[in-house]
Amino acid sequence: DSGVTQTPKHLITATGQRVTLRCSPRSGDLSVYWYQQSLDQGLQFLIQYYNGEERAKGNILERFSAQQFPDLHSELNLSSLELGDSALYFCASSVGHPNTGELFFGEGSRLTVL
Amino acid sequence: GQQVMQIPQYQHVQEGEDFTTYCNSSTTLSNIQWYKQRPGGHPVFLIQLVKSGEVKKQKRLTFQFGEAKKNSSLHITATQTTDVGTYFCAALTYSWGKLQFGAGTQVVVTP
Numbered sequence: 001d002s003g004v005t006q007t008p009k010h011l012i013t014a015t016g017q018r019v020t021l022r023c024s025p026r027s028g029d030l031s032v033y034w035y036q037q038s039l040d041q042g043l044q045f046l047i048q049y050y051n052g053e054e055r056a057k058g059n060i061l062e063r064f065s066a067q068q069f070p071d072l073h074s075e076l077n078l079s080s081l082e083l084g085d086s087a088l089y090f091c092a093s094s095v096g097h098p099n100t101g102e103l104f105f106g107e108g109s110r111l112t113v114l
Numbered sequence: 115g116q117q118v119m120q121i122p123q124y125q126h127v128q129e130g131e132d133f134t135t136y137c138n139s140s141t142t143l144s145n146i147q148w149y150k151q152r153p154g155g156h157p158v159f160l161i162q163l164v165k166s167g168e169v170k171k172q173k174r175l176t177f178q179f180g181e182a183k184k185n186s187s188l189h190i191t192a193t194q195t196t197d198v199g200t201y202f203c204a205a206l207t208y209s210w211g212k213l214q215f216g217a218g219t220q221v222v223v224t225p
Contacts, residue, residue, distance in 0.1 A: 002156070035215075042217040043157065043202065056212040090156060102147065102159035103204075103213070 003027065004106035006091050012112045018079040021109045025072055025093030031055075032074040033092040033103060034066055043090065048098050049074060055098050081113045117141065118205045120216030127193045128224050134189045135219035137203030144206050146186045147213070148177060152199040160188075160201075195223050 003026035013019055025032050034046040045058035049068035060066075063081075068074040078085060088110050092103040119138045127133045137146065145164045149157040161170055163179035163186060170177045176189045186205075190197055200218040 002158075033213075043204075043215040045212055045214065048212060058212060092157075098212070102162060103149075103157075105156040105158070107156050 002104040002106060004091060004093050004104050006089075006106035006109050008109055009107065010110050010112075012114065013081060014114055015081055015083060017081050017113075018077065019081065019111065021076040021078070021089050021091075021111075023074045023076070023091030023093075023106060025074070025091075026104055029093035029095050029104070030072065031094045031096065031098045032068050032072070033094075033098070034060075034074070034076050035090045035092065037088045037090060037108070038086075041087075046076070050098050078111070081111075083113050086111055086113045118203060118214045118216040120203055120219055122219055123217060125219055125221045126224065127197075127221060129193055129195060131193055132189065132191045133193060133221070134187055135201050135203075135221075137186045137188075137205065137216050139184050139205055139207075141184070141207050141209070143183050143186075144208055146179060146206070147204045148186075148188055149202045149204060149215075150199050151202065151218070155199075157202060193221075193223050195225060197221060198223050 005024040030051045033048045035043040046060040048056045066076045088108045090108045092105045147162045148160040151157045161177045167181045168179040174191045178187045200220045202218045203216045204213045
């Protein structure tokens with residue numbers, strides 16, 4: 001158990017819909033990262049936050065948005081869903097400033113868009 | 115485009131054999147990390163390398179950071195079925211500002 005909690009674990013929805021994925025980082029971790037992993041693919045960096053502020057963006061679509069709240073949990077919002085958005089979405093956290101130490105990954109939220 | 119190239123993409127290994135996976139970049143890296151993802155699981159941190167030429171060992175796993183800090187390798191000796199999974203390198207440069215993961219090496223072990 002990494003200490004990072006992601007909900008929901010599985011989500012099935014239809015094209016055009018909107019979903020929200022939630023992440024609770026490890027206690028005390030200030031940095032949160034979101035990654036997308038499609039079937040048999042690598043980890044595509046989406047976005048990272050540090051203590052509530054966005055610090056870096058990757059190839060995140062305009063239909064996607066995220067935020068980190070004062071209690072440090074984070075949410076990833078995916079809208080106007082397309083079939084190609086089906087993937088495993090991982091949240092990770094780390095203790096200090098972004099990219100200064102190991103990432104602790106949650107178990108992921110598997111999104112299926114039908 | 116992929117800024118961190120990882121090879122091979124797939125590795126079929128007979129139990130007991132050794133294998134190596136490589137991570138290469140055209141850019142000098144500030145540090146590199148290695149993660150393992152078991153089938154159906156999430157990535158788990160293995161090691162971080164920071165210094166040029168650094169070598170670290172974890173039991174049967176040997177991690178190396180190149181002298182020019184542009185490449186890294188993970189060597190596993192006497193492969194066991196528990197080594198099955200995908201091994202990712204993740205690299206950082208100050209200009210990137212974010213940890214870039216390689217595409218991973220998927221390892222299948224044949225008993």
